[in-house]
Amino acid sequence: MAETDWVACVDDLKGVVLDMCGVLYDSGEGDGAPIAGSVEAVKRIRASDLKLRFCTNETQATRESFVAKLRRLGFDISVSEVFSPPPAALAILQERGLRPHLLVHDGVLPEFDKLDKSNPNCVVIGDAADNFSYKNLNDAFRVLMGLEKPALFSLGRGRYYKETDGLKLDVGVFMKALEFACDVEAEVVGKPAQMFFKSVLADMGLEPHEALMIGDDLVNDVGGAQRCGMRALQVRTGKYRPSDEQHPSVRADGYVDDLAAAVDALLKHRSQ
Structure with missing residues (x-):
């Protein structure tokens, strides 16, 4: 299967939900470090007609604290858009x-x-x-x-x-x-609980099939979203391991090198 075959399944897409750690940035000493291309990828989603929310299992800081950290890293994110x-x-x-x-x-x-x-x-x-x-x-x-x-x-x-x-x-x-x-x-x-994903969808005003989840955790990000009726991509950053692509029970709708590659393919397809 070609790397971008998944884009054909998202013609009715109206919103994108992004995991944070492992997709936008790697945590660590200080504020951590943004993953290459992720700051610009968020900007490109915002410039499109797609709704955008962030769904994280971050529990080492208040939402206000880690959103402030991500803003220091260059991300355009507000607390009201983040579900934790x-x-x-x-x-x-x-x-x-x-x-x-x-x-x-x-x-x-x-x-x-x-x-x-x-x-x-x-x-x-x-x-x-x-x-x-x-x-x-x-x-x-x-x-x-x-x-x-x-x-x-x-x-x-x-x-x-x-x-x-x-x-x-x-x-x-x-x-x-x-x-x-x-x-x-x-x-x-939190992820992978269906009620957690449903709360994000309700805030966006979307049905599950109208939203795409992008995460680095195959079971909690991808599997959780899929059980809720959403489609989901796994990025090959963060906690991703090559063995994820042979998981016995969870398979992403697509695998992409990083968030920037996912946004490139998605927006290119929508412009055709």
């Missing part, structure tokens, strides 16, 4: 009257300032990075084991992600440990 797990989890916890024990990164704690955290009746786990110590995991384990009806919320379920110095373990690894130890199934808030 912490605000979605906050809404769920408030709606259900839950008091969380938080095992998250220090940078995202302000998202939960409004919540009562005394006598917790659930656990929320995110990409806590160095906060994933034995003690902190064991504290979360003890909270869950002390509840009659344990409730575990995971801000995404990624296995790993890429920073400028290499691959890093993501929240899904630690989520699985707590699930196994406590005999509980986590409620995932």
Whole structure:
């Protein structure tokens, strides 16, 4: 199959949803680094008639903080266009009257300032990075084991992600440990949950078949979007591995070298 065969399937496209880390930039020391061509690719989408949103499982900072970082890297992005797990989890916890024990990164704690955290009746786990110590995991384990009806919320379920110095373990690894130890199934808030993608589509005012997801994570970005009825491309940047293209159960609608190549092919096809 030719590299650009996928463009024939998006003639009715009205919107594009972009993953962020691994598609727009690689995180790491300082602000990280933009992936070559990605800043201009975002500008080109904005200049077209396509709607644009950003869908991320970033849980090491508030939306305001990491949008400010991306703007410093040169990206034209506003907070209202970005969908991430912490605000979605906050809404769920408030709606259900839950008091969380938080095992998250220090940078995202302000998202939960409004919540009562005394006598917790659930656990929320995110990409806590160095906060994933034995003690902190064991504290979360003890909270869950002390509840009659344990409730575990995971801000995404990624296995790993890429920073400028290499691959890093993501929240899904630690989520699985707590699930196994406590005999509980986590409620995932973020990709690949269908409700997360549906909230993005609702904001765009689009049906699933009218939107295209572009991500570096085959299972969470591509597979999650496809289960929601969207089409999805995988970029060969970020956490991509060649073995992804032979995955036994998830196959992207197309594979592209990077975001710039995807936008080139897409806009060229739409201009014909």
